[in-house]
Amino acid sequence: MSKGNSNLFHGTLGTTVSGLARPPESYSDRGVKIPDHIKAMIDKLPKTGDYIVGSTEDFTIQDVSIMSKETGVEFAKVTIGNKSYLIRGGQRGAVIPKDLLRKMSPHNSSFDFHSHPYDDDLIPSRADIDAFIDIKQRTRQKSSMIISPNGRKSSYNENGIISVGNIEHTIDDDYKKALAKLFGGNIE
Secondary structure, three states: OOOOOOOOOOOEEEOOOOOOOOOOOOOHHHOOOOOHHHHHHHHHOOOOOOEEEEEOOOOOHHHHHHHHHHHOOOEEEEEEOOEEEEEEOOOOEEEOOHHHHHHOOOOOEEEEEEEOOOOOOOOOOHHHHHHHHHHHHHHOOOOEEEEOOOOEEEEEEOOEEEEEEEOOOOOOHHHHHHHHHHHOOOOO
C-alpha cells in the first residue's frame, strides 16, 4: 500500500495475496442476507481510512470476517481504553490512523485483529509485521490476529505465524435458513 496522499499513514497492514487474486464472492452476490448490524457498520464506513467507535465488545471477529467477505477489503480493530475502533482499509491493506496510534499505550490499548479479504490468506505480510512491531512498542502486546472471510484465523507476532485455527461462529435461525436455501439440506 502506498504511503502517499494520506496523513493517516503509519502502521499499514497488508494482505499477502498477489494482485491477480480476487476476493471471494460476497454474501449479497450469492443471495445470502447479511445481518442488519453488519450492513449498518459497512454503511458507516464508505471509504478507505474511515473508522467508527464502539465499546470494547463491539466489532466482533465474526462480524469483521463477514464484512471483509461482503466488501472485499481489509478492516482492522484496535482497542484504546474502553473504546474500540473499526477501521476500513482497501483490498491490499488497512491504515491505522496516526491519531489512534498516538493514543495507544501499555495497559490500555491493543491491536486486536485485522482481516484479509481473501479466503485462507492468514500469512502476515511484511507490512503486517512492521505494523505489529510498531504497535508492540506502544502497547507491549505479544501477538495479534488475522482473519479471513471463510472463517479462518491466525495468531502472529514479529516472527510470523504462531497458530492457525477457525473462528467460532454462532449461527442464528435466519442465517441457518439462508444457508439451507443456498446449499440445500434441512435445518435442525
